[in-house]
Amino acid sequence: MSHPSEAERARARQIVAILRRTYPDAKCSLNFTTPLELLVATILSAQCTDERVNATTEKLFQKYRTAADYASAPLEQLEQDLKSIVFYRNKAKNIQAMARILVQEHGGEVPQGMDDLLRLPGVARKTANVVQGNAFHHVEGVVVDTHVSRISRRLGLTKEDDPPKIERDLMALLDQPDWLDFSHMLIYHGRAVCKAPTPTCPGCVLLELCPTGQERTNVV
DNA sequence: ATCCCGAGGG
């Protein structure tokens, strides 16, 4: 899949066009006003709904305004402030370690480069792509979360299982200007229609272009 | 492959 045919790229463009008509306002669902806020929110969003993250960060961002605030807080205090988020101990530890690197190596700011972002604890390609795309309007890759992985596989856009490999397939298949929106639209689609256990294929706007949907609706 | 480990809904 690293060298998709022109037919495969054309099919991908059709999928993007339909998604754009269906989800014209798709965007990042995390609330943030600065790159630091988005970075913290995205770390918190692992295995957790954006709604729950937003409910937590509403208070969190009033208390922690700078990287130094996270860096200097007692870890137990930060843990308590993240208590309602799943994996809160890991996330508190990662956010504090991340903030200390921002203070010590980046003047308290969030770095824009992929390599610098990936060196931060709790940050892998998904989080780095979210921050680059939504805070810096700089798109180097495709955001591949569980929704993007699942739906890309169902649509036959990739056969891979490993998120970095899925990302490589999608980067080869999609036009770069579509990368960020593609993920946002699939995330909306995944929440509303193409759900993990039980996709509601009848009525899906992508049914005609989806091998999995064809299979499911023919059997049932 | 396993660990991390909360909240809301049925």
Added chain:
DNA sequence: CCCTCTGGAT
């Protein structure tokens, strides 16, 4: 009690 929500590090 069980399932759903939905990444990163070791």
